[in-house]
Amino acid sequence: MNPLQTLRVAIRALLRNKMRSFLTTLGIIIGVSAVIAMVAIGEGAKAMVEQSFAAMGSNLLIILPGTTTAGGQHGGFGSMPTLTWDDLKAIQTEVPSVKYAAAQLRTVAQIVSEDQNWSTGVYGTSPEYFAIRDWPVAQGAPMSESDAEGGSKIVLLGQTVVDKLFGANTNPIGQLVRINNTPFQVQAVLAAKGQSPMGQDYDDAAFIPLKTFQTKIQGGLHQFISGVIFVGATSPAGTVRAEKQIRSLLRDRHHLAAGTDDDFSIRNLTELASAREQGTNTLTTLLASIAAVSLLVGGIGIMNIMLVSVTERTREIGVRMAVGAKPRNILAQFLVEALTLSFAGGLIGVVLGLVAAQWLAARFHWPMLIRPDIIVISVVFSALVGVIFGIYPARKASRLDPIEALRFE
Amino acid sequence: MANEPNLLQLEDVTKVYRMGDVEVHALRGVSFAVAEGEFVAIMGASGSGKSTLMNIIGCLDRPTSGRYLLAGEDVSGLDRDALAEKRSRTLGFVFQNFNLLSRTSAIENVELPLLYAGAHTRERHERAHAALERVGLAERIHHHPNQMSGGQQQRVAIARALVSNPKVILADEPTGNLDSVTSVEVMALFQELRDSGITVVLVTHEPDIARYAARVVVMKDGKLQSDVRQEPQRAVPAPAEAAVGGES
Numbered sequence: 001m002n003p004l005q006t007l008r009v010a011i012r013a014l015l016r017n018k019m020r021s022f023l024t025t026l027g028i029i030i031g032v033s034a035v036i037a038m039v040a041i042g043e044g045a046k047a048m049v050e051q052s053f054a055a056m057g058s059n060l061l062i063i064l065p066g067t068t069t070a071g072g073q074h075g076g077f078g079s080m081p082t083l084t085w086d087d088l089k090a091i092q093t094e095v096p097s098v099k100y101a102a103a104q105l106r107t108v109a110q111i112v113s114e115d116q117n118w119s120t121g122v123y124g125t126s127p128e129y130f131a132i133r134d135w136p137v138a139q140g141a142p143m144s145e146s147d148a149e150g151g152s153k154i155v156l157l158g159q160t161v162v163d164k165l166f167g168a169n170t171n172p173i174g175q176l177v178r179i180n181n182t183p184f185q186v187q188a189v190l191a192a193k194g195q196s197p198m199g200q201d202y203d204d205a206a207f208i209p210l211k212t213f214q215t216k217i218q219g220g221l222h223q224f225i226s227g228v229i230f231v232g233a234t235s236p237a238g239t240v241r242a243e244k245q246i247r248s249l250l251r252d253r254h255h256l257a258a259g260t261d262d263d264f265s266i267r268n269l270t271e272l273a274s275a276r277e278q279g280t281n282t283l284t285t286l287l288a289s290i291a292a293v294s295l296l297v298g299g300i301g302i303m304n305i306m307l308v309s310v311t312e313r314t315r316e317i318g319v320r321m322a323v324g325a326k327p328r329n330i331l332a333q334f335l336v337e338a339l340t341l342s343f344a345g346g347l348i349g350v351v352l353g354l355v356a357a358q359w360l361a362a363r364f365h366w367p368m369l370i371r372p373d374i375i376v377i378s379v380v381f382s383a384l385v386g387v388i389f390g391i392y393p394a395r396k397a398s399r400l401d402p403i404e405a406l407r408f409e
Numbered sequence: 410m411a412n413e414p415n416l417l418q419l420e421d422v423t424k425v426y427r428m429g430d431v432e433v434h435a436l437r438g439v440s441f442a443v444a445e446g447e448f449v450a451i452m453g454a455s456g457s458g459k460s461t462l463m464n465i466i467g468c469l470d471r472p473t474s475g476r477y478l479l480a481g482e483d484v485s486g487l488d489r490d491a492l493a494e495k496r497s498r499t500l501g502f503v504f505q506n507f508n509l510l511s512r513t514s515a516i517e518n519v520e521l522p523l524l525y526a527g528a529h530t531r532e533r534h535e536r537a538h539a540a541l542e543r544v545g546l547a548e549r550i551h552h553h554p555n556q557m558s559g560g561q562q563q564r565v566a567i568a569r570a571l572v573s574n575p576k577v578i579l580a581d582e583p584t585g586n587l588d589s590v591t592s593v594e595v596m597a598l599f600q601e602l603r604d605s606g607i608t609v610v611l612v613t614h615e616p617d618i619a620r621y622a623a624r625v626v627v628m629k630d631g632k633l634q635s636d637v638r639q640e641p642q643r644a645v646p647a648p649a650e651a652a653v654g655g656e657s
């Protein structure tokens with residue numbers, strides 16, 4: 001008997017009892033579709049996290065003035081300025097793993113266009129800032145060094161601000177807006193960035209040169225930076241090194257004795273991002289393992305029904321043996337039946353899983369992420385489950401004594 | 410083979426079933442031989458060992474001691490695979506309760522032995538069709554067992570037994586579940602098979618059925634009691650229309 005004939009015999013036997021065959025595969029169907037849907041959910045969540053962290057900037061460290069409280073929470077910046085402009089310069093020049101560093105001063109102000117006004121975050125910063133945050137302009141010219149140093153009255157607007165002040169799909173380059181009664185010329189519209197991991201709209205912001213911010217908004221130069229410092233490290237791995245080096249540099253510069261708390265804090269966004277990613281990976285693994293357990297349960301279901309089937313079909317087995325079937329023919333038949341059930345269940349499960357994943361993705365506005373490897377693995381795994389849980393009943397069938405099997409009532 | 414005239418030869422065959430501490434001696438030294446083309450009926454009281462003997466002849470079981478030669482070859486020590494091979498190539502079975510696969514058409518039932526003999530789909534189909542034709546069921550090849558009368562089912566079973574061109578057909582009480590009219594039809598079929606050269610060994614309780622055999626062996630307590638040759642009565646089936654009318 002060749003494998004094809006065995007397969008045909010098995011399929012015929014399964015079709016003889018369609019309802020039972022379907023119910024037997026149900027466990028596998030649910031298991032596989034659960035695995036696929038769960039992994040898609042996990043991957044979708046991960047992609048969301050990755051996207052929003054990527055939007056913050058690459059290899060990013062943020063240095064905040066003031067101590068952290070016992071609970072690790074920052075006291076709120078500006079309350080206790082400790083970072084100086086010389087600190088910034090030192091970070092820029094003395095720390096090798098730092099590629100860029102830029103101050104970011106912030107206030108909330110009304111921006112007034114000809115016929116609209118909008119209250120938003122207004123930031124004073126320098127050109128490096130946009131490099132640190134991977135934030136190119138969509139229209140117009142980026143902020144230049146001379147803009148920053150010279151205190152020119154230009155502004156770079158985020159997409160949301162443009163939409164609010166000028167309406168969507170307009171070109172505001174060259175228009176005048178007023179911030180704190182000072183007219184600013186719109187020099188650029190920044191590329192849309194989307195939301196932060198905390199759900200804040202990155203595009204609801206306006207950027208003006210540092211010097212301009214100090215003179216026109218802050219009202220004069222200060223020794224301390226009344227804001228935060230953004231640092232771009234040379235590489236993702238470099239963020240940890242940069243963090244360490246900056247810490248020791250600043251402690252040194254601030255004459256902090258060993259054992260005392262820092263009077264600043266450093267947030268490592270790359271680390272935070274990878275921690276978050278690890279979190280979602282753990283979530284994916286957890287969901288997938290729960291689903292895999294259900295696959296296992298499905299396999300046990302197959303074994304269960306196959307055992308019942310062997311008992312119920314004892315006489316059939318006896319007849320087959322009497323007309324010349326060898327034990328291995330019987331073994332192969334029942335094994336192939338189990339395999340066919342689990343494999344078919346796996347395929348149906350894949351289809352259902354994909355449909356479920358698609359629906360969930362659409363529902364929660366996630367990216368739809370299909371992992372072909374997971375599809376292959378779960379189909380192979382379910383087939384494997386079929387073989388493993390099919391072996392015992394099949395062996396049982398093949399070891400039946402033909403005489404007793406024929407006599408079975 | 411050439412100098413071995415007997416198709417079936419049992420030499421002092423015993424069979425002991427062990428049930429815990431109790432030993433049941435089902436066969437206590439049976440020696441007997443059947444030549445090719447014989448029609449043998451085995452009779453005897455219930456529990457005398459007829460089925461046990463048939464199972465050994467049919468290579469479904471092995472003797473506890475003694476030798477059994479099938480077509481000149483000692484098969485008493487063969488393993489399960491080799492016995493299956495013998496059943497597939499040399500033997501055909503007919504059972505009292507037909508033992509057809511349910512929810513399976515007559516032709517698929519008849520094809521079954523050929524499947525395990527390794528025949529191709531086309532050949533299987535043709536031979537199964539021919540076998541069903543031979544037992545007069547050419548019109549019912551797609552019927553399922555539950556759509557057929559007992560006599561028809563037994564004819565399907567006979568077609569299944571002869572489809573692989575066996576040397577011997579073994580039938581353990583083939584008419585046990587049939588009425589007398591249908592029994593005669595089935596016996597006529599067996600006589601026809603014998604006429605075409607197939608050896609037939611059947612077990613029966615009914616002397617009426619044993620009359621159709623050319624040799625009657627009687628068993629008692631696991632031994633042969635008598636072995637008589639006779640002029641068989643010709644089985645003449647009842648008029649066709651009556652049989653068809655009774656069945657449908």
Ligand SMILES: Nc1ncnc2c1ncn2[C@@H]1O[C@H](COP(=O)(O)OP(=O)(O)OP(=O)(O)O)[C@@H](O)[C@H]1O
Pocket residue numbers: 426427428433434435453454455456457458459460461462
């Ligand atoms: N599997 C078995 N285990 C134990 N004892 C058995 C087994 N099969 C048969 N026997 C015993 O062997 C003896 C012969 O049984 P067998 O079935 O051959 O009788 P039989 O002549 O076919 O009877 P019947 O006419 O009722 O079919 C009986 O005593 C029976 O109980």
Ligand SMILES: [Mg+2]
Pocket residue numbers: 459460461581
């Ligand atoms: Mg019996």
